[in-house]
Amino acid sequence: MSGSNSPLTVIDRREEEREPVLLGNTNEAKERMTLDQVKAYDDENFKLIIKECEWYRFDKPEQAGVFHWEAWRRCMKKLGCQAMEQFWKDLDFKDRHKAQWAFAKAMNVLEREMREKRITVEGPTQRKIEQMRRGQAAFKIGKYVYYQGDIVYFISDVALMKRRRGSIYLPGAEFCVFTNAPKD
Secondary structure: OOOOOOOOOOOOOOOOOOOOOOOOOOHHHHHHOOOHHHEEEHHHEEEEEHHEEEEEEEEOOHHHHHHHHHHHHHHHHHHHHHHHHHHHHOOOOOOOHHHHHHHHHHHHHHHHHHHHHEEEEOOOHHHHHHHHHOOOOHOOEEEEEEOEEEEEEEEEEEEEEEEEEEEEEEEEEEEEEEEOOOOO
């Protein structure tokens, strides 16, 4: 039975298909990198994403919260997920039960779409959050959106900041979101 593909034949394919460094990653360049090179690559991508981010300032926390979720919706739309778009169509502000149903339905569909498109969303670890707060980088706490293993968007949590114009601090505070989400 030499050369046959019967179930008893064992074929050594170790040289044909290499195991990627990061399972689930479709970035072929990363598959040929060492873990140190992958870390340097990811750090460089993160720096580029942060450079693209802009501050958005609001007088009320509700306005900043709505903007935060609107930025999230635009990111998902840009990556090809339509669940949030459907949610806004199904949303009935007058009927709380229908609104909750529409939200639950949208989240289930969104999870499936994200799995299919290999989109992941991560927040920083608790240790990283503490480091950022000590280093005055609290604006980096938020949603990190990855598409097929590479960071593509960042949306900060709503941050409370002192009002200032230039180097002059003004009375009161602003509610801010730091993001590179698409503008639609």
